[in-house]
Amino acid sequence: MAAGQDKPQTEKKPRTAPPEVRRAQLIDATITCISKHGISGTTLTGVTKEAGLSLGLVNFHFKSKDALLTETLNTLAAEHRELWMRAVKRDDLDATAKLSAIVDAQFHPRVCSRKKLSVWFAFYGEAEHRQAYRASSSHIDTERQEICADLCRWIIEDGDYAGQDAEGISVTLESLFDGFWLNMLMYPAKFTRDVAARQIMAYLATVFPKHFCA
Amino acid sequence: MAAGQDKPQTEKKPRTAPPEVRRAQLIDATITCISKHGISGTTLTGVTKEAGLSLGLVNFHFKSKDALLTETLNTLAAEHRELWMRAVKRDDLDATAKLSAIVDAQFHPRVCSRKKLSVWFAFYGEAEHRQAYRASSSHIDTERQEICADLCRWIIEDGDYAGQDAEGISVTLESLFDGFWLNMLMYPAKFTRDVAARQIMAYLATVFPKHFCA
DNA sequence: TAATTGATTGAATGCGCATTCAATGGAATT
DNA sequence: AATTCCATTGAATGCGCATTCAATCAATTA
Numbered sequence: 001m002a003a004g005q006d007k008p009q010t011e012k013k014p015r016t017a018p019p020e021v022r023r024a025q026l027i028d029a030t031i032t033c034i035s036k037h038g039i040s041g042t043t044l045t046g047v048t049k050e051a052g053l054s055l056g057l058v059n060f061h062f063k064s065k066d067a068l069l070t071e072t073l074n075t076l077a078a079e080h081r082e083l084w085m086r087a088v089k090r091d092d093l094d095a096t097a098k099l100s101a102i103v104d105a106q107f108h109p110r111v112c113s114r115k116k117l118s119v120w121f122a123f124y125g126e127a128e129h130r131q132a133y134r135a136s137s138s139h140i141d142t143e144r145q146e147i148c149a150d151l152c153r154w155i156i157e158d159g160d161y162a163g164q165d166a167e168g169i170s171v172t173l174e175s176l177f178d179g180f181w182l183n184m185l186m187y188p189a190k191f192t193r194d195v196a197a198r199q200i201m202a203y204l205a206t207v208f209p210k211h212f213c214a
Numbered sequence: 215m216a217a218g219q220d221k222p223q224t225e226k227k228p229r230t231a232p233p234e235v236r237r238a239q240l241i242d243a244t245i246t247c248i249s250k251h252g253i254s255g256t257t258l259t260g261v262t263k264e265a266g267l268s269l270g271l272v273n274f275h276f277k278s279k280d281a282l283l284t285e286t287l288n289t290l291a292a293e294h295r296e297l298w299m300r301a302v303k304r305d306d307l308d309a310t311a312k313l314s315a316i317v318d319a320q321f322h323p324r325v326c327s328r329k330k331l332s333v334w335f336a337f338y339g340e341a342e343h344r345q346a347y348r349a350s351s352s353h354i355d356t357e358r359q360e361i362c363a364d365l366c367r368w369i370i371e372d373g374d375y376a377g378q379d380a381e382g383i384s385v386t387l388e389s390l391f392d393g394f395w396l397n398m399l400m401y402p403a404k405f406t407r408d409v410a411a412r413q414i415m416a417y418l419a420t421v422f423p424k425h426f427c428a
Numbered sequence: 429t430a431a432t433t434g435a436t437t438g439a440a441t442g443c444g445c446a447t448t449c450a451a452t453g454g455a456a457t458t
Numbered sequence: 459a460a461t462t463c464c465a466t467t468g469a470a471t472g473c474g475c476a477t478t479c480a481a482t483c484a485a486t487t488a
Contacts, residue, residue, distance in 0.1 A: 015466070035342070044447085054466060056447090060465075130252075138400065168412075171404070175410075179394070183388060257474080279477090
């Protein structure tokens, strides 16, 4: 029965690991815990149990629970930024394709899973009184909104859309992103990734009919 | 200096008050506390201090802290519902006017103050793991979305908008409502009530050009 | 006026959790 | 092999908070 227990080479689990690995493990576990129990229900005991590590490690690798939460949000924000930034930086894409890519990124499974959405809104719920939480997202949100506005300006000029307002459209886009996210979290049956992306493309098609088709 | 202290008739403060009054006071104080410190930072000590009442009263007038929070959300939801429902019920308004009224209600100062928005999103942040929180808002949200869909259907028929999809538009509207709310909370400088209402009316004008004007 | 009822008070209780830290493990260096 | 150094452990600490409850207060009824 207990065969081969003295040479578990395939399952080498060194007791120690480099700090960056531990930090990543703890952040992953934090995401899982927040998605399961909310921020107020997330305890260090729970996080470390989820990660299979011992309680004291959080305060060793992070300064405090608060630092862990802030880092978790930063990680999430960075992951999201990278996804749409990659498309925006490609110079083989024109403005239309880039705007489409930003919409796609917004609803990409990697950042838009039920699990991650619940974490995002857990943080938004606390953002009002947590300067640190707001800082992570505000910079990135502003950046994306300005990029969208630039792309809209380019499209408006290219298509001679006299009546359209790039700033207004980008502000509306930003709200559609957030609004669909919230509704996908709250009412997943009615609001799916497909529905969200399709509706936003439909919106773009009504404002820029020569560039997008419904 | 201490004149007229023995007959404070103008400031009669009876020690006791009917339960409904106390409940309302406590709910008001809860809204204030959540907006200031978030749900996790809201303590019964804080709430009762804010209300000028004593600690034990919460568990006397409500079953528990959790019940107080649920009742607070219910109160908020009912206030909001009443605002747009009043317009929808008027039979002197046509579909176009009713849809406009729903948009106005969504950004009415009474329900869309910074204070209340922060409370809404505090609850949304916990909604994923709190069945009770979801129940309050889901019923009302669904109701409003279906009413909007009906109004859109009516307008589509009235205006012969062949290519438009009532369900899709109402779903987009719902997301615009929530998305602008979130952005108004997070970035109040850029996202004001006026901007939000105007952009949503602009959206309606692009999909229903014969009924709404930008 | 006395008795009854319901509202109010706040000190006391006990639990849950973030944080600390002395002890241990084990990899790298000498 | 001995030493050094950093990662790891988890029991112990102490605080903050929801909840309880016996005592108090005042309005209402008898």
